[in-house]
């Protein structure tokens with residue numbers, strides 16, 4: 088029988104879509120966007136419409152697997168099938184012995200955003216109940232921006248996409264809705280139809296559809312100088328919002344003095360933006376009110392990542408655009424949920440290591456790490472310096488990985504536990520691009536012997552003696568965690584019946600009363616920082632191109648292992664740059680950094696700057712195609728966020 092059921096997409100993406108699944112005999116045959124959802128508006132991206140291929144791929148892990156004794160190969164043949172009873176017994180025994188011999192902090196729990204489902208966070212409850220373990224701190228995607236926003240605004244925040252329609256100017260700064268965040272496009276188009284000006288600031292020109300009035304292409308990693316030049320221009324022309332600055336902010340005089348240390352032209356020069364584009368943008372940002380800035384993640388992945396977001400925030404505040412169109416990063420739903428279920432113990436019992444280069448910090452730990460539990464992330468592939476991460480995992484006495492495909496990380500594990508696809512589990516999903524919370528409902532029958540993270544932790548808790556503290560169905564845990572939203576019983580019913588609600592505890596316009604989430608309620612300007620372009624590495628003769636990583640329209644992060652995917656990916660180069668290097672369209676090249684080389688197919692693309700090579704986050708270490716084989720583990724200055732876009736490369740034709 089054919090059925091249509093509402094669920095939600097929990098992939099690591101801004102859009103948090105509500106999804107209609109077509110289900111036949113327990114299998115999903117198609118996915119489409121829920122037309123009733125105000126943001127999804129009836130369409131999905133290519134990643135999720137293709138998701139059934141991934142869910143029913145022959146490459147899926149179907150059973151618990153254990154590495155054969157002495158077999159160190161990084162391939163699935165190194166593993167043998169075992170029963171769940173054996174797998175859980177082995178995991179529980181290893182946990183018990185580790186805790187007895189070295190204490191619970193000798194366990195490294197590494198969890199990522201492979202699913203944005205809120206129930207994934209119950210793993211933290213499990214490990215807290217165990218006594219507290221070692222966990223990564225910060226955030227490899229947004230850590231730098233979070234550090235800057237939390238300092239100035241007191242929390243990360245974003246306007247609801249609906250508020251874009253109230254803006255006369257929308258600046259997308261390092262945010263590409265054509266590749267990810269495609270559900271912002273209808274709002275941008277509507278804003279433009281109503282007369283708003285749209286500007287993109289991105290090293291890549293985003294589209295040829297004339298959506299934008301201007302597209303500025305700064306030198307990758309040099310956006311901070313553009314922001315400071317704009318701020319300096321506002322000071323010079325006396326365009327700053329005096330009443331807001333004196334009544335609602337702290338630290339303005341000091342930061343303004345810092346901005347005055349250089350002229351507008353001096354700040355602007357390193358950014359690579361021309362005078363005409365600059366003066367046009369400055370005038371627009373002054374005249375068009377409300378003016379909104381929406382930032383993305385890529386502009387944080389540089390050595391001055393924190394400073395970049397801090398300077399953009401300072402500009403928005405000085406210009407009086409906060410709240411106004413504001414500065415949008417991402418809304419903090421989770422601060423409005425009942426997270427006491429997840430962090431029941433004082434944080435002091437946990438130990439943290441920075442996420443971006445966790446492997447570097449393990450040798451100094453006492454007690455040392457004796458086992459790792461990895462779920463919802465593929466750190467070998469996702470973190471810079473893939474080889475260092477793999478070597479670190481290989482040096483640990485025991486690694487358990489939970490996943491549903493044979494990723495590089497799974498191949499480095501000792502015990503592999505099969506996880507369900509998102510079509511086979513339930514729980515709430517909050518978006519980091521809008522204010523809606525959706526109900527991800529299991530719509531398909533399980534494949535193989537796959538289980539959910541929650542079921543795995545519940546079974547382990549039973550074996551470890553605290554089973555009753557983890558008990559509860561997916562629905563019961565959803566009700567517990569969303570209790571603050573469900574004060575209104577009508578909203579609770581609507582959530583489960585219609586598949587989503589707008590979070591009533593999040594404002595569509597954050598800080599609309601000009602009170603911020605800082606200790607004194609004021610916007611806090613950043614402390615002056617070392618903004619010296621000489622601090623930033625420059626291209627050299629041997630490695631003349633800036634490597635910029637971008638998202639792909641076809642897969643998310645490392646989730647590309649679908650049959651039929653290319654064995655290597657495209658590198659985009661400006662035609663003039665390719666001509667200098669005598670490289671031609673579609674030729675196979677090696678992309679080479681001081682770290683190593685990977686193969687790629689050359690695509691000529693005049694939308695990228697001439698000093699950069701653009702590649703999607705992609706590849707696999709096992710196949711020698713992982714982009715992170717080229718990228719060193721250098722951090723962006725805060726939030727444990729790697730400076731993914733700070734590497735330099737050259738291209739050579741494959742002989």
Ligand code: SF4
Nearest residue numbers: 096100103104132135
């Ligand atoms: S990946 Fe993002 S845009 Fe695509 S369906 Fe999921 S939430 Fe929507």
